[in-house]
Amino acid sequence: MMVMENLRMAIASLKANKSRALLTMLGIIIGIAAVIAIMTVGNSVTNTVSSSMQSMGVNNINVMIQSRKNEPEERESGIVFGAVEHSKEMTERDYLTDEMIAGLLEEFSDEIEAISASEAVGSCEVKNGSASANVTVTGVSQGYFAANEKTMLAGRLLSAEEATGARNAAVVSSEFVDDLLEVSYEEAVGRSFSCRLGEQQVQYTIVGVYEQVDSATAMMMGLVGTECYIPLTTAQQFNHTENYQNLAVVGKVGVDADALARKIETYLDGHYRSNRYFEVSAFSMSAMVTAMADMMDTIVTAISVIAGIALLVGGIGVMNIMLVSVTERTREIGTRKALGATNESIRMQFIVEAMIMCLLGGIIGVILGVAGGILASNLMGAAAAPSVGSIVISLLFSLAIGVFFGYYPANKAAKMNPIDALRYE
Amino acid sequence: MKTILQLRGIIKRFYIGEPNELQILNGIDLDVREGEFVAIVGASGSGKTTLMNVIGLLDRPTEGEYLIDGVDVAAASDRELSYIRNQKIGFVFQTYNLVAKTTALKNVELPMLYGGVPARERTRRAKALLDLVEMGDRVKHLPEELSGGQKQRVAIARAMANDPAIILADEPTGALDSKTGRTVMDLFHRLNKEQGKTIVLITHSEELARETDRIITIKDGSITGERAGDAR
DSSP: OOHHHHHHHHHHHHHHTHHHHHHHHHHHHHHHHHHHHHHHHHHHHHHHHHHHHHHTTTTEEEEEEEEOOSOHHHHHHOOOOSOOOOSSOOOGGGSBOHHHHHHHHHHTTTTEEEEEEEEEEEEEEEEETTEEEEEEEEEEOTTHHHHSOOOEEEEOOOOHHHHHHTOOEEEEEHHHIIIIIOSOHHHHTTOEEEEEETTEEEEEEEEEEEOOOOOHHHHHTTOOSOEEEEEHHHHHHHHTOSSBSEEEEEEOTTOOHHHHHHHHHHHHHHHHTTOSSEEEEEEEHHHHHHHHHHHHHHHHHHHHHHHHHHHHHHHHHHHHHHHHHHHHTHHHHHHHHHTTOOHHHHHHHHHHHHHHHHHHHHHHHHHHHHHHHHHHHHHTTOOOOOOHHHHHHHHHHHHHHHHHHHHHHHHHHHTOOHHHHHHOO | OOEEEEEEEEEEEESTTSTTOEEEEEEEEEEEETTOEEEEEOOTTSSHHHHHHHHTTSSOOSEEEEEETTEESTTOOHHHHHHHHHHHEEEEOTTOOOOTTSOHHHHHHHHHHHTTOOHHHHHHHHHHHHHHTTOGGGTTOOGGGSOHHHHHHHHHHHHTTTOOSEEEEESTTTTSOHHHHHHHHHHHHHHHHHSOOEEEEEESOHHHHTTSSEEEEEETTEEEEEEEOTTO
16 A cells, blocks of 8 residues: 555655765665675686686596695695695605506506696796896696697697607797787797796797686686796706696596586595605596686685675664655654654654665665676676676575665654654754 | 544543652533534643643554544554544644655655555646645645745645545644635635534634634633534
8 A cells, every 4th residue: 555655654754864864874885785785796707717627627637736635625626815824844755657647548548648748937027128037937748738638829839859859948828928029929939038947047939829717717727927947857957856736637528527626636546655744636627617606605605794784784774864855854744744644654754764775775785796796807808797696585585684774663663652743842 | 413523532642650640531422413514622731732632643542532434443453543634634733844855746746645546546646735725826846935824725735635434623723824714714714614524623823713603611621612603
């Protein structure tokens, strides 16, 4: 009954106190905007990361050595983001060996397409005149580019001769050329650059340039963009090692990568059973996608809780202002009752007013949140994906806040004695 | 003629059972006939406001019987009292009590809104009533844009909204100068004569009371005198 009239009265009442209504809505606006922005960013990043990881090949399995952890559930998850504290430096005998690779290829010959090895050398600063950049240097086997497909813009990949001969040849990213050399990609091929790695000054000759793809994945994985790949043997020489810290296994088409990852881990565990400090961890890209999604979910939940607190505070603000409004309008309430308004219609009038205030706050919050979320997603290089579900839920939730926090003031208004209310000065 | 208000032995006590128990009305007997213009006169503190609250169904009597237009209000629930107020009583207050930031038209529509009259019919009737009180050119004006006399005329139009059995006016000219007060009193006389409205006027002014059909004097919670006014 009288829904339209209640809406009209509520809007008129809010218009009469515009700045007060806006300030009251602020808590709701901030809360809803935070939820929507985080949901949008979370959604965008998860979508982009999983699609780009899928494009990197769901059949890829990463095998790496990591410190033993005491918590079994952490070991099961396979991946740990952030710094792992090493209780002990890795030594030569902790690494993966050629025999292990040969063993794997033999054991799972039906399932493994190729194994690519890489050796992180480190990062160094490369200077060219006024330009300088931090370059991550990684030694890779020839199979590496089978596991990590790159689009070549100029030159070629590392040759077999360079790979086995430990030459100082390098494949660099397009960003490396753009940032440091300021020449075309074709001109960059054949050029040399030197960089300081630890105590040594090393000279590399560029043999190829690949297209650097900016992606959320690259960002999440800590790749800075200026990458440089050198032959594995060169890197091994530099690191004084013949073994590997990690491997990438490319599964054959149709193979269950998760199952293969578990089998590889079990197989290699045999080699590491006697190692007190290190163990092998193998995980597929799809497991990584899942882990990434889980992590995003955790962040979204945590921020939602904070936003929930903001909404609670906002709701209390609404209740406070509604109480003030009820007191200010005591005479009006008395008059309405004298004219025949029932307690229910007075209660409804004030609840609708609180609901409209919260809904308006919710709508403004959604607009700000979507805008902020899209902006943040774009800055992170992810395709913006506002979540329609969370927008609808947010608006319904803000209405619910209006009902919940509007009820007490509205009930106070409804229960006013008309005689006292009419006489109120 | 039909009796529209019938009060029998109305007693009103406050703070019942407490040490400062107070009896404001000491058994009021009063009959008001349909179409009558009655004045209730008394000094402040005489109990006339309490009597008005009882007549206007804003307060329930502690004891006694009260029938309005044949309906016994003792048995009525709060919701039913709201309905009777809405349908049978039109209030005119000393302080006008128009709803702020709401146009004259919307103010007049209010009782019809609570009475469930459809929107179109509400607007049509509210406009007609504003024309009746010669406020037809102020339909869209807000209360804060109107003078005291204009506000009171809008309030009278509002009191007439649901075509009530009686109009209950509490010191309607109390806040007005004598000239505008005169126009408001003339309006009451017109409604009484032309529309046959029953009007109960509560006032402390003997002068105004003399214009009515019947003057009831109240003192210390009891009716102390009753005489015919000049209008009779």
